[in-house]
Amino acid sequence: MAATLQDVAHLAGVNPSTVSRVLNGKSVISPETRERVLAAIEKLDYHPNSLARSLASGQAGAIGVVLDAQDVGAFQNPFFSASQFAIEQYAQDQGYHVMVANGGRKSGNAVERLVLERKVDGLIMPPSTGHPELLKKLIHFPYVFLGQPDENGDDYNWVDIDNEYGALIAVEHLVSKGYRRIAYLGGSQRSDAGFIMRRQKGYLKGIPEGELHWLLATDGTPENAYEVAMACLQGEQHPDAFLLDDNMAGIGLIKACRELGLSIPQDIGAVTFNNFPMAAYTDPPLTAIDINTGLLGTETAQMLFECMKEAEAGHHKLIKPSLIERESTQKK
C-alpha cells in the first residue's frame, strides 16, 4: 500500500507531527530535520492522503463549480466552459481541486451535497442556481455567482461581463465608422433577462443625439431574426446598422441582407455580441464584442478565494469586454 505519514516519520526517525509540520511549512523546523524528512518522503514516494488531511484540518481543499443544466447551452457555450478552464487553473495554483456539478432542477441537490457533505470550501455558480431557499441553507458559505443576478445585485457576490459597456462601445464603433441609424436586434427566450436590459441601456446611451433607435426582439433563433430583420429593413425608415446580441441573430441578418441585395458592410453595418468562433467565419466576418473568458474565470475564482478568507459578502466585479473589428463594419 501507499506510504503514510507514519512510515515517513519512522524512516526519518521523528514524530509524525514533525513530518506534518514540514509538510505544512507553518512551523519552524531545523534544517537537518527537514532534510531528513524530505529525504524519507522522497524515498518512500510519499503523497499525503488528502482525505485524512481534510478531515483533520476541516478544509476540503476543493471548490465547486455548478453548471446550470437548465441552460442546456451552458455546455455548448464556450463562454462557460472556457471560464471553467480558467477557474481550474487558478484553483490549481492555489493547491485546490475543482468539483463540478450539473444542476437545473436537481442542482439544488447537487449543490447541497457538495456543501453539506463538506466536499468543497466554496462555490461558483450561475445566479439562476441561487434561489433564495438554497441560499438560506448556504448562508455564510463562501460563494460567487458567475453572472450578475437580475435582482438585488448588491446583496450578492458576483462577477460578470460589463454588458452595458460592451453595447456602448459597439454603438460608438458603428458611429465612428459612419453608421447613423442603429438598431438593436436580438433577444432570447427570456427577453426580460437582466443582461439584455443592460445591453439595451448601453445601446441607447450610445445612440447619437436626435437619431432614431429600434429595439427589435427575437426569440433567439436565426429564423426569427431573419424575419424580424426583413420586416424592419423593408420599412420606409430603416436602420443602416445593427447591434446583434447573439451570433444567431447575425446569421439571420446576413441572410436577410443577401436576399434584399444589401451589402454588409457597405449598406448595413453589424456588430455582434458573443464572439463565438463562428463569427469569424460568416460572410462577411462579423465585428464582435469579445468576452475574455479567461479573465472572467480568473477574476471569479479570485473573488471566491477572497470570500473564503474573509467571509464578508457583497463583492461585485464587471469585466470589460473588447471589440474585435472584422469586415462587417468596414464601410468604405
Next chain:
Amino acid sequence: MAATLQDVAHLAGVNPSTVSRVLNGKSVISPETRERVLAAIEKLDYHPNSLARSLASGQAGAIGVVLDAQDVGAFQNPFFSASQFAIEQYAQDQGYHVMVANGGRKSGNAVERLVLERKVDGLIMPPSTGHPELLKKLIHFPYVFLGQPDENGDDYNWVDIDNEYGALIAVEHLVSKGYRRIAYLGGSQRSDAGFIMRRQKGYLKGIPEGELHWLLATDGTPENAYEVAMACLQGEQHPDAFLLDDNMAGIGLIKACRELGLSIPQDIGAVTFNNFPMAAYTDPPLTAIDINTGLLGTETAQMLFECMKEAEAGHHKLIKPSLIERESTQKK
C-alpha cells in the same frame, strides 16, 4: 456546528455504528430502530461528512475527468464539454462526484495529485494524457480513455467515436445522392492522428469500384482548405463531392465553390464531420456526421464504473455516429 453521526445516535438512543448501518443499508436493521434513526436524522438535518466517510471506507466517492489543455480547443470543443456533462450526470446517479483537472504539460501533476492523494476512485482522460510514464504510476488504477489511443489500442480501456464507420456512411450517403467522384478534404496539425487515418480508411472503403479518390490534406484552417479546394477544383479531373473532416474545411470549401461559380449541392456535394452548431447555419447548411456526445459520455462513465468494480483492463467501445442530412447533399 453541523450535526454528526454521534449526535444522531444519541438522539435516537442507539450506537453510532447502528446509525452508520442504516445509512449504508448493508445490514439488517429492525424497522423500529430504523424509524427512530431516520427521524433523528431528519430532525437534526444531518448530512454525513463525506470526508470522514471516505477516509474510513477507503472510497473517495468521486471520479476525475482530465481535460487536455495542450489541446486548447478541448474547451471550445462542444465535443468534450458535452461529454463531461453526460459523465457528470452518470456519476451523480451513482452517487459519485466529479473532479476536473486540466493538464497539458502539467497534467501529469494534476492527474497524479488526483490519484495519489486519493481524491478519486477512477479517471477519465484523453489518450494524449496517458503517456507511458504516468500510466506506470497508475497501474491498476481504474481509468478509461475518452478517445482511442493511436497505438496499442488493445492494451488500454477506451471509448471513442467509430470514425471509420462515420466516414463510410458519409460516402455512402453521397453516392446514394448521385455523387461519384468523392474527395476527402481536411486534416489537422497532426495529420498522422489516428482518427484521421481511420476516417480515411472508411472513406476509401466507401468509394465505388473504379472511381477516383483524393486524399487532400490541409493544416486545419479554413484558409488552407480554401486554397487546397481551389487548386483541386480547377484540376482537369475534379471531384463532384467532398467529405470534410471538420467544419473549418467546410468554410473553405464553400468559399471556393462560391468563387468558382459552383453550386452546392447541384455541382458539388459536401458532408462534414463534427456537427458543430455552425454546420447548420452555413450557406448552404452542411450535411454532417454527428457525434452523440451524451451517449459518448455516458458510455465512458459506464465503462469506468465497470473498471472500478472489476479491475480487468482492455475494454474498448466504439460509438456509431449518425448522419444529419442538410442541404449540402440535396442534389436535384
Next chain:
DNA sequence: TTTTACCATGCAAGCGCTTGCATAACGAGC
C-alpha cells in the same frame, strides 16, 4: 553559574465515520 526565554520536537487527543468481532435476546429443535 543560575535563571529566563525560546526554539524544535514529542505526545496524544481528536476529525467523523466504518467495520470485524462480540454479545444479548429470542425462538426453534430435541
Next chain:
DNA sequence: GCTCGTTATGCAAGCGCTTGCATGGTAAAA
C-alpha cells in the same frame, strides 16, 4: 428445559492526518 442458531445491536479499533500543549535543550540574560 437446555442447547443452538439467528438476528439485531453494541463495542472499540482504526482510517491518516492536524494541532494545542507539554517538554527537553540550548542560548541569552542576569
